[in-house]
Amino acid sequence: MENISRRTIVIALIFIFIGITFAIKLFILQVYDPSYKFSAANNTQKEIINFPARGLVYDRNGKLIVSNQADYDLMVVPRELKSMDSLDFCNALEISIEDLRQLFAGMRSRLRNRKISRIKPSVFYRQLSAKQYGYLQEKLYKYDGFFVQRRTLRKYEYPNAAHILGYISEVGASDIKKDDYYISGDYHGKNGIESTYENFLRGEKGYKYVLVDVHGREKGAFRDGQSDIPAKAGKDIKLTIDVDLQQYGEQLMQNKIGAIVALEPSTGEILSLVSAPHFDPSLLVGKKRAGNFAALNADTLKPLFNRAIMGRYPPGSTFKPLMGAIGLQEGVLTPETKYECNGGYWVGRFHQGCHAHYSPWDLRKAIANSCNAYFSQIFRSVIDQPKTSTVQDGFELWKNYLVNFGLGYKLGVDFSNEDRGFIPNSDYYDKWYNKSWSSLTVVSLAIGQGELGTTPIQMANMCAAIGNEGYYYTPHIIKEIESDTIPSKYKAKRATGIDKENFEPIKDGMEMAVWGDMGTAGLARIPDLTICGKTGTAQNPHGEDHSVFMAFAPKENPQIAIAVYVENGGYGSTWAAPIASLMVEKYLNKEVHSSRKWIEKRMLEGDLVHGSE
Amino acid sequence: MVQNNYNKKVDWVTIVIYAILVLFGWINIYAANYNPENPVFFDMGMEYAKQLIWISASMVLIWVIFMTDSKFYVAFSNILYGVAVFLLFSVIFLGKEINGAKSWFELGPIRFQPAELAKIATALTLARMMSRHDFTFKKFKNLASIIAIWALPVLCIFLQNDTGSALVFFVFILPFYREGLPGSILVFGLMGAIVSVLTLVYPPYSVLALIIVGALVALFVKTDKKITGIALMYGVGAFAIVLGLFYIVGLNLRWELFMLVGILAFSIVVLIKGFSKKIKAVVPIAIFMWGAVVFTFSSSYFVNDVLSEYQRNRVYVLLGFKDDPLGAGYNVNQSKIAIGSGGFSGKGYLQGTQTKFDFVPEQSTDFIFCTVGEEWGYLGTLTVVILFVFLMIRLIFLAEKQHSSFSRIYGYCVASIFFYHFTINIGMTIGLAPVIGIPLPFFSYGGSSLWGFTTLLFIFLKLDTNRSELIR
Numbered sequence A: 001m002e003n004i005s006r007r008t009i010v011i012a013l014i015f016i017f018i019g020i021t022f023a024i025k026l027f028i029l030q031v032y033d034p035s036y037k038f039s040a041a042n043n044t045q046k047e048i049i050n051f052p053a054r055g056l057v058y059d060r061n062g063k064l065i066v067s068n069q070a071d072y073d074l075m076v077v078p079r080e081l082k083s084m085d086s087l088d089f090c091n092a093l094e095i096s097i098e099d100l101r102q103l104f105a106g107m108r109s110r111l112r113n114r115k116i117s118r119i120k121p122s123v124f125y126r127q128l129s130a131k132q133y134g135y136l137q138e139k140l141y142k143y144d145g146f147f148v149q150r151r152t153l154r155k156y157e158y159p160n161a162a163h164i165l166g167y168i169s170e171v172g173a174s175d176i177k178k179d180d181y182y183i184s185g186d187y188h189g190k191n192g193i194e195s196t197y198e199n200f201l202r203g204e205k206g207y208k209y210v211l212v213d214v215h216g217r218e219k220g221a222f223r224d225g226q227s228d229i230p231a232k233a234g235k236d237i238k239l240t241i242d243v244d245l246q247q248y249g250e251q252l253m254q255n256k257i258g259a260i261v262a263l264e265p266s267t268g269e270i271l272s273l274v275s276a277p278h279f280d281p282s283l284l285v286g287k288k289r290a291g292n293f294a295a296l297n298a299d300t301l302k303p304l305f306n307r308a309i310m311g312r313y314p315p316g317s318t319f320k321p322l323m324g325a326i327g328l329q330e331g332v333l334t335p336e337t338k339y340e341c342n343g344g345y346w347v348g349r350f351h352q353g354c355h356a357h358y359s360p361w362d363l364r365k366a367i368a369n370s371c372n373a374y375f376s377q378i379f380r381s382v383i384d385q386p387k388t389s390t391v392q393d394g395f396e397l398w399k400n401y402l403v404n405f406g407l408g409y410k411l412g413v414d415f416s417n418e419d420r421g422f423i424p425n426s427d428y429y430d431k432w433y434n435k436s437w438s439s440l441t442v443v444s445l446a447i448g449q450g451e452l453g454t455t456p457i458q459m460a461n462m463c464a465a466i467g468n469e470g471y472y473y474t475p476h477i478i479k480e481i482e483s484d485t486i487p488s489k490y491k492a493k494r495a496t497g498i499d500k501e502n503f504e505p506i507k508d509g510m511e512m513a514v515w516g517d518m519g520t521a522g523l524a525r526i527p528d529l530t531i532c533g534k535t536g537t538a539q540n541p542h543g544e545d546h547s548v549f550m551a552f553a554p555k556e557n558p559q560i561a562i563a564v565y566v567e568n569g570g571y572g573s574t575w576a577a578p579i580a581s582l583m584v585e586k587y588l589n590k591e592v593h594s595s596r597k598w599i600e601k602r603m604l605e606g607d608l609v610h611g612s613e
Numbered sequence B: 001m002v003q004n005n006y007n008k009k010v011d012w013v014t015i016v017i018y019a020i021l022v023l024f025g026w027i028n029i030y031a032a033n034y035n036p037e038n039p040v041f042f043d044m045g046m047e048y049a050k051q052l053i054w055i056s057a058s059m060v061l062i063w064v065i066f067m068t069d070s071k072f073y074v075a076f077s078n079i080l081y082g083v084a085v086f087l088l089f090s091v092i093f094l095g096k097e098i099n100g101a102k103s104w105f106e107l108g109p110i111r112f113q114p115a116e117l118a119k120i121a122t123a124l125t126l127a128r129m130m131s132r133h134d135f136t137f138k139k140f141k142n143l144a145s146i147i148a149i150w151a152l153p154v155l156c157i158f159l160q161n162d163t164g165s166a167l168v169f170f171v172f173i174l175p176f177y178r179e180g181l182p183g184s185i186l187v188f189g190l191m192g193a194i195v196s197v198l199t200l201v202y203p204p205y206s207v208l209a210l211i212i213v214g215a216l217v218a219l220f221v222k223t224d225k226k227i228t229g230i231a232l233m234y235g236v237g238a239f240a241i242v243l244g245l246f247y248i249v250g251l252n253l254r255w256e257l258f259m260l261v262g263i264l265a266f267s268i269v270v271l272i273k274g275f276s277k278k279i280k281a282v283v284p285i286a287i288f289m290w291g292a293v294v295f296t297f298s299s300s301y302f303v304n305d306v307l308s309e310y311q312r313n314r315v316y317v318l319l320g321f322k323d324d325p326l327g328a329g330y331n332v333n334q335s336k337i338a339i340g341s342g343g344f345s346g347k348g349y350l351q352g353t354q355t356k357f358d359f360v361p362e363q364s365t366d367f368i369f370c371t372v373g374e375e376w377g378y379l380g381t382l383t384v385v386i387l388f389v390f391l392m393i394r395l396i397f398l399a400e401k402q403h404s405s406f407s408r409i410y411g412y413c414v415a416s417i418f419f420y421h422f423t424i425n426i427g428m429t430i431g432l433a434p435v436i437g438i439p440l441p442f443f444s445y446g447g448s449s450l451w452g453f454t455t456l457l458f459i460f461l462k463l464d465t466n467r468s469e470l471i472r
């Protein structure tokens, strides 16, 4: 070789220097430093998920309704499984060999169907008992591929409000696809507020990275926990319900079918929302959920069905105050206008019956005593006004008032499965009667019958709008969200299009319905309280009519508006009115007056489900 | 007979190293793509299959290169350079943006990065320029034209926002140094780069310590043991006394301040002793030392105190210390785990777990070395390091054998480019260098880079077959 210059040597030395530096660093990394030194069969770094506690749920008075309890799932990473002492494993889990075989068979079939991964953890056995957990934890090191994952389950402080709260269930494949926050085995809220406010309640999962040895035992934090992400607990929420009132409502409705919705008219806040029959929300927690859910689902009384927002009933006579208000607004009558009633409404051979009473009556008395003829007159006058040339136009005019009161469409409450009810439009009758129909054809709508369908919450809201004299706020169940605001739509006032003064005679009539000599709702009288109400009897083609009552109190600046439906309860005055009045009394006076204890007793003990014979 | 003769002239050792690297690279790309969840022996859609096609194409490329006359590379270097710069310039406007850099042309299934061509063309053109018999760095005209040739592609690549590829060109300082660039520029260049990177990664006191070591080495070489020893004694003494005083008083100040006192004492002693013994070298050493100290503090001050959090992050991202939403160094972290988990002898071929399942991003391209580390262990990584160092040294020694200075300079350029990629790529996977996404020669998946490196290397091997001739 020729004479090699010094500069060539320098360059070669630079190359060698970097080479040696790498050799040393690699030696440290691969051979010397124990934090990276692991056997070939092992994962060096393990991700541990910390599931956050779900947000707590409080009632409007700050009483805790829903909290959390610890729960442990046995997880498996199929790839890491080794042969093991299955008898000992069964003893720890307190299951039989056959059960274990089933569990493994299930795991293998899920693997085959690609529902779970070989390399990622999935649930092997849900919800270990405290005893199982304690026993297993000590032995877990012997079973490669298994570990225990801590999660939280819901804990319900009251056996009430199941329909409001909803429940928690495991996410399905479609949920995971929709939202990549979830991984297989996660829980999410289903139904009720758990579902509506899932994104607030769920919090954020945390991740901890640890170094593990061959046996899967933790050997300390990876990089001193620098890469860890702490879990963020879910946000607490406060509901608008009064849990004591809710509980009382569910007690009053026991052994009955129906619904109660109570609102605060000045805000639209739902004070109580009862669907009967009800069930204990704890039934749908944890391991027993699947069995209980199947049983509830099979129950012929449909306890899972939330009648308060999904049940569609004809409004019956409770519709009359609204008819009166529409008539006044359209100027087709004054409060002093009187109509004859001879046992009903007669036009030629057409007859719509009424109970026997003196006549003629003015508007107030007609409301108080529920005269069918009176409101049939108003209804026809509104539709057949000179300013509307066709019956279709007149009908649409009338219908739009109902829509303005929140009927016929979803109100937009914070429940996902709200029913919209049904208000027919003129097209509907055009099709039905081949365009030849008149106000008389559909006059049964005037008294809340015919094709009309309304939900209890729509009726309560309508009643609140009357109590407010012309406006309402969209009913809602959320009062506060921790460090966040509730949706703005619940703060927006919605007008009904009827002037304030037109409500005065309506409210008088509703007051007289309770307090008048011949009023229909005498059982709703509460001492020293100006409660205004209206009974109704919803026709039921399948059996005994439904008992309906709506009310608000006090008359000026009402604090509560309520609608009660008792299926097969007969007259509104028999069941719905006393139950509604007890709810109002309980909410406003905190206790039931001694003179009304007998009513309370009768309502609590009443059984409309199990049949007299 | 002619064929036989030719075989003797070709440097088979280099070709064997090349073949080993390419083959080993492919084996690891296969492993990085291998999915134990769904073990398929061979899938034409996978990266390893495509890489196999590109390797085959490289064979053709090599044949073409060997068939071409050596004179061609000299004669056409300027044209090639012109084409490369033109492509570099047009890719800024017409290129496809990948990972934030607009540096690729895309023609149907074929992707091409003009920077690969630019490396080869610039190396050839620089070699031609510097091989002129009257070339010297002392002439301003020569220096200016060298800088111009060098700066044009660098500028274009910076404009493409492809910092990693642009920095490659700085490594030409090595062939410049070989051809007579003053050594001090090399030293200053290297130190500047090292110090500025280190200040951003490590606390200032560790950089100060490095500067002190540098000064001690320089003193030892340029003066004598005695001065070095005395100066060190005073320096350490001053450091210890000040530290002790503050400890007794109970004041806790930053380490750097005590070290500054030590450096001050050290440099004063060096200067006094140097002047009394009439050793001129002490002046540049002191100046260099204080220059480095000031540079360290000012860059540290600038980054930590002048820049806003947002700007600071931008600097880190630019330098590659921060590159993804999971926080600074996620890639490096994952890649270190993967390499570290390989242990001494590795987990065994296809047995890796960290380099699959997307723990390590860019597994088969920029982070292919992780697969080597995990599955082949220290034995595998050390082999790769040795092979590369051997290849680079082999290349410069081959270069020294060239009769034609064009071939020699080009050889140095080739070795230096490999050196840059080797240093940055492996350095990045083991956390010693910033995360700059550049491939490991012959290893990383991708046709563009494989062909680029193959061409680079084999042009030199072709020139080497005419080593005793004067090529012009």
Ligand SMILES: [Zn+2]
Pocket: A341, A343, A344, A354, A355, A357, A370, A371, A372, A373, A374
């Ligand atoms: Zn009547």
